[in-house]
Amino acid sequence: MNNDRISCKQNTHKTDLSLEIAGIAMKNPVMVASGTFGFGREYSEFIDINNLGAIVTKGLTFLPKEGNPPPRTYETPGGMLNSVGLENPGVENFIKKEMPYLNSLSIPVIVNIDGDTVNEYYKIAKRLDNVKNISALEINISCPNVKQGGMAFGQDPQNAYEVVKAVKEGTNLPIIVKLSPNVTKVEKIAEAAVSAGADAISLINTLLGMAIDIYEKKPVFYRTFAGLSGPAVKPVALRMVWQVYDAVDVPIIGMGGIFTWQDAIEFILAGASAVAVGTANFVEPQAPEKIVAGIEHYLKEQFEENIRLNDIIGLAHKANID
Ligand SMILES: Cc1cc2nc3c(=O)[nH]c(=O)nc-3n(C[C@H](O)[C@H](O)[C@H](O)COP(=O)(O)O)c2cc1C
Numbered sequence: 001m002n003n004d005r006i007s008c009k010q011n012t013h014k015t016d017l018s019l020e021i022a023g024i025a026m027k028n029p030v031m032v033a034s035g036t037f038g039f040g041r042e043y044s045e046f047i048d049i050n051n052l053g054a055i056v057t058k059g060l061t062f063l064p065k066e067g068n069p070p071p072r073t074y075e076t077p078g079g080m081l082n083s084v085g086l087e088n089p090g091v092e093n094f095i096k097k098e099m100p101y102l103n104s105l106s107i108p109v110i111v112n113i114d115g116d117t118v119n120e121y122y123k124i125a126k127r128l129d130n131v132k133n134i135s136a137l138e139i140n141i142s143c144p145n146v147k148q149g150g151m152a153f154g155q156d157p158q159n160a161y162e163v164v165k166a167v168k169e170g171t172n173l174p175i176i177v178k179l180s181p182n183v184t185k186v187e188k189i190a191e192a193a194v195s196a197g198a199d200a201i202s203l204i205n206t207l208l209g210m211a212i213d214i215y216e217k218k219p220v221f222y223r224t225f226a227g228l229s230g231p232a233v234k235p236v237a238l239r240m241v242w243q244v245y246d247a248v249d250v251p252i253i254g255m256g257g258i259f260t261w262q263d264a265i266e267f268i269l270a271g272a273s274a275v276a277v278g279t280a281n282f283v284e285p286q287a288p289e290k291i292v293a294g295i296e297h298y299l300k301e302q303f304e305e306n307i308r309l310n311d312i313i314g315l316a317h318k319a320n321i322d
Pocket of ligand 1: 034058060086140206229230231233255256257277280
């Protein structure tokens with residue numbers, strides 16, 4: 001088992017959860033998933049954001065984007081469909097209006113970026129490169145809710161390679177590449193991203209789904225298809241984290257239906273160095289904080305005193321090998 005994926009700082013006591021992913025020092029492995037936490041400020045009255053491992057901001061494009069017409073969300077059994085369409089203020093407004101608040105946080109800020117073309121990814125990465133207090137870029141090559149770009153880049157290894165390469169040329173920041181589950185061989189996309197210079201992989205984005213209004217007799221969403229998230233996708237996400245762990249040697253940030261600390265532990269045992277909480281933020285904004293406490297409790301309860309988080313990443317793979 002390769003345990004070089006995170007380097008835990010010296011364990012001064014038995015429940016130290018601190019780690020480093022792609023050069024980003026985090027006090028614990030729990031982040032929030034892009035698009036489910038705004039730019040942070042919206043959640044600041046519900047939780048102490050500085051208790052998280054890192055914040056990941058909602059998807060940013062070079063120019064402002066209005067997003068899709070309503071409805072944008074739809075509840076499904078065990079989850080939700082969304083078709084937000086990357087509504088965002090664009091990179092300049094983000095720097096002016098959102099960075100001052102993000103600068104006030106004491107945790108790493110990871111900025112999620114998206115583009116219609118390879119050149120747009122390059123431009124946005126370059127623009128953010130010299131902005132202070134950004135710890136890493138997460139490249140979304142997996143958004144299912146836009147007309148162009150997005151998921152198309154994450155469905156073909158060559159396209160994924162080209163986007164990551166372009167972003168790498170535009171920035172010196174660490175790059176996390178966010179993969180789509182809407183592929184048959186996720187590990188091939190992960191390998192292409194890593195060969196182009198990805199410092200970490202995050203997965204999964206939403207699964208392509210749809211809903212039909214039986215009285216209107218037409219699809220609920222303007223773009224017909226939408227992205228499924230929440231507990232319903234967790235087994236798929238877990239399987240993909242497992243596969244990517246076997247395929248590449250960079251750290252993995254696992255997400256997809258994580259609502260509880262038990263979910264988070266499953267992802268870590270499958271190979272994730274860190275986890276991101278998404279849809280759960282809409283149901284219970286305190287979920288990420290509770291997950292941090294639960295992971296700490298689990299480590300204390302299940303292992304001897306000096307266990308490090310590092311020691312349990314991918315541990316379930318061991319059991320599978322005879
Ligand atoms: C309303 C909503 C908006 C999202 N927006 C983004 C986004 O802007 N960029 C991105 O990479 N992922 C986006 N996602 C995907 C989430 O970050 C996450 O990958 C996915 O929802 C799976 O995790 P979950 O089941 O815990 O929500 C969005 C998800 C939801 C539900």
